[in-house]
Amino acid sequence: MSLRYLTAGETHGPQLTAIIEGLPSNLQLDFQELNFQLHRRQKGHGRGRRMQIEKDTANIVGGVRHGKTTGAPVALVVENNDWKHWTTVMNIEPIEGSDEEKRRVHRPRPGHADLNGGLKYNLKDLRNVLERSSARETAARVAVGAVARQFLAAFGIKVGGQVIRIGEIEAPKHNFSLDELIRLTEESPVRVVDKETEEKMCAYIDQIKAEGDSIGGIVECIVEGVPIGLGSHVQYDRKLDGRIAQSVMSINAFKGCEIGIGFEAGTIRGSQVHDEIMYSEERGYYRATNRLGGFEGGMTNGEQIVVRGVMKPIPTLYKPLQSVDIDTKEPFTAQVERSDSCAVPAASVVMEHVVAWEVAKAFLEKFGGDSMEEIKANYNNYLDQLRSY
Numbered sequence: 001m002s003l004r005y006l007t008a009g010e011t012h013g014p015q016l017t018a019i020i021e022g023l024p025s026n027l028q029l030d031f032q033e034l035n036f037q038l039h040r041r042q043k044g045h046g047r048g049r050r051m052q053i054e055k056d057t058a059n060i061v062g063g064v065r066h067g068k069t070t071g072a073p074v075a076l077v078v079e080n081n082d083w084k085h086w087t088t089v090m091n092i093e094p095i096e097g098s099d100e101e102k103r104r105v106h107r108p109r110p111g112h113a114d115l116n117g118g119l120k121y122n123l124k125d126l127r128n129v130l131e132r133s134s135a136r137e138t139a140a141r142v143a144v145g146a147v148a149r150q151f152l153a154a155f156g157i158k159v160g161g162q163v164i165r166i167g168e169i170e171a172p173k174h175n176f177s178l179d180e181l182i183r184l185t186e187e188s189p190v191r192v193v194d195k196e197t198e199e200k201m202c203a204y205i206d207q208i209k210a211e212g213d214s215i216g217g218i219v220e221c222i223v224e225g226v227p228i229g230l231g232s233h234v235q236y237d238r239k240l241d242g243r244i245a246q247s248v249m250s251i252n253a254f255k256g257c258e259i260g261i262g263f264e265a266g267t268i269r270g271s272q273v274h275d276e277i278m279y280s281e282e283r284g285y286y287r288a289t290n291r292l293g294g295f296e297g298g299m300t301n302g303e304q305i306v307v308r309g310v311m312k313p314i315p316t317l318y319k320p321l322q323s324v325d326i327d328t329k330e331p332f333t334a335q336v337e338r339s340d341s342c343a344v345p346a347a348s349v350v351m352e353h354v355v356a357w358e359v360a361k362a363f364l365e366k367f368g369g370d371s372m373e374e375i376k377a378n379y380n381n382y383l384d385q386l387r388s389y
């Protein structure tokens with residue numbers, strides 16, 4: 001059985017819940033590290049007041065004993081502190097003529113799921129859509145991805161990331177190692193290594209917010225230590241680059257994904273794109289460059305996996321955009337109460353975790369076993385095969 005997960009829960013409900021199925025037994029989990037990943041997702045310049053209310057931690061309520069997985073489904077819960085402020089709104093139906101009717105959401109926001117979800121599910125209270133379409137759900141996905149990340153770490157695979165661009169401001173290229181990148185971006189409120197860029201980005205986000213607007217950007221995720229041969233060329237849904245792209249595109253507000261040089265590959269010659277093949281006793285087969293971001297034929301080639309995603313600006317704007325009231329069908333322009341103005345740094349953390357998940361899943365498909373010991377034996381056997389090839 002392959003690795004899979006589901007999440008449930010509303011943004012202003014009591015909690016988010018995730019169930020992971022297919023993890024092997026004897027994976028030692030570091031709960032502090034798991035909560036650290038949740039904490040990272042909450043940070044970032046440009047987030048709204050909600051993040052001051054939440055202090056995300058994951059409570060593991062199934063599948064783990066004495067700090068280790070047992071092979072049973074792992075159930076995780078992340079509570080919403082904000083729930084206590086929303087109990088009336090969430091519990092009392094806003095029926096016509098009642099006091100609660102004024103709380104019914106009937107003014108859809110352009111760029112959010114409100115109108116499509118209301119029409120599709122025949123819901124006249126758009127809260128029933130926004131509660132689940134909210135990126136609050138990404139807290140559950142980070143909790144799940146943090147488990148995957150610990151699984152990968154047991155095989156020496158590391159995951160990191162950075163913000164590449166926020167609106168008009170692009171971070172300069174650098175040559176830091178992944179370890180250094182992880183350390184340096186951790187200290188930055190916009191997850192960049194360069195201090196000057198950091199200041200510019202923060203000031204820019206403040207300016208956008210002051211103008212009642214929002215801004216998106218581009219984020220990058222790097223995975224290092226991946227063996228050659230995860231994923232497969234033989235079937236469309238086994239191509240790991242395709243699966244990573246799907247998971248990146250599933251993050252709220254993501255509008256594109258590229259691997260390696262991505263779209264630039266369509267603008268330059270083959271000789272400037274393809275990574276030449278090298279061999280040494282010590283490293284085995286490796287590439288002189290890594291323009292293709294660690295993939296050929298839907299399989300990893302042993303180089304770093306480099307994935308980028310683009311996030312559109314947050315749809316809830318303080319500066320009103322025109323929309324149509326679903327009750328009156330009249331146009332309106334509304335002010336909003338609370339929203340992020342930029343969530344690109346947080347989204348970069350989400351992306352690390354959805355990518356980690358896909359890599360862990362492909363890893364388990366290749367080296368599958370019911371316990372960590374069995375998987376390690378399979379993995380070592382494969383590494384021997386690669387060495388003697």
Ligand SMILES: Cc1cc2nc3c(=O)[nH]c(=O)nc-3n(C[C@H](O)[C@H](O)[C@H](O)COP(=O)(O)O)c2cc1C
Pocket residue numbers: 048111112113133134135138251252253254314315316338339340341343346347350
């Ligand atoms: C970390 C994160 C935080 C977000 N915060 C907000 C927010 O405060 N307000 C908002 O309207 N959208 C926010 N979004 C974006 C919406 O969730 C997203 O645009 C919406 O679900 C519609 O989906 P789509 O943009 O993928 O089409 C956030 C997204 C992410 C990844």
Ligand SMILES: C=C(O[C@@H]1CC(C(=O)O)=C[C@@H](OP(=O)(O)O)[C@H]1O)C(=O)O
Pocket residue numbers: 011048050051054133134135136137138139252338339340
């Ligand atoms: C709660 C989170 O993000 C939320 C994502 C979100 C949206 O519409 O996507 C809207 C905002 O929620 P609220 O309306 O409660 O302020 C964000 O705060 C989170 O990231 O944990």
